[in-house]
Amino acid sequence: MFLNHVFNCNFCNSENKVKIDFDDRGTLQMKKGDELSYTCFSCHKKDKIHINKITAKSNKIILLISVFISILSLILTFKSGFIAYASLIFPILVYTYLKSLEDNFNSYRIKTK
Ligand SMILES: [Zn+2]
DSSP, X not given: OOEEEEEEOTXXXXXXXXXXXXXXXXXXXXXXXXXXXXEOTTTOOEEEEEGGGOEEEEOXXXXXXXXXXXXXXXXXXXXXXXXXXXXXHHHXXXXXXXXXXXXHHHXXXXXXX
């Protein structure tokens, strides 16, 4: 939900999304192996992609929602001072959290044989 996982097709280089429920490549490798089979959504060819080529990208919709909540909360708590400031920090916290999830996945690469 917080992260999208993407890779580029070996044939046409189109960006494909893949659903991955693991936090890092190490866990992914243990559960699924070094490569994942895919069918490209663009050229419809079947191939395997090495999991080091899969990149995590944070879900920008989550960030947009948090900004929206922040603005809404700012309007509602405008006269309450402190809480209004707290609502400004909220999207920053969300961004930091998403970034850490992203880095956690992307920084760890499995060893290639
Ligand atoms: Zn393709």
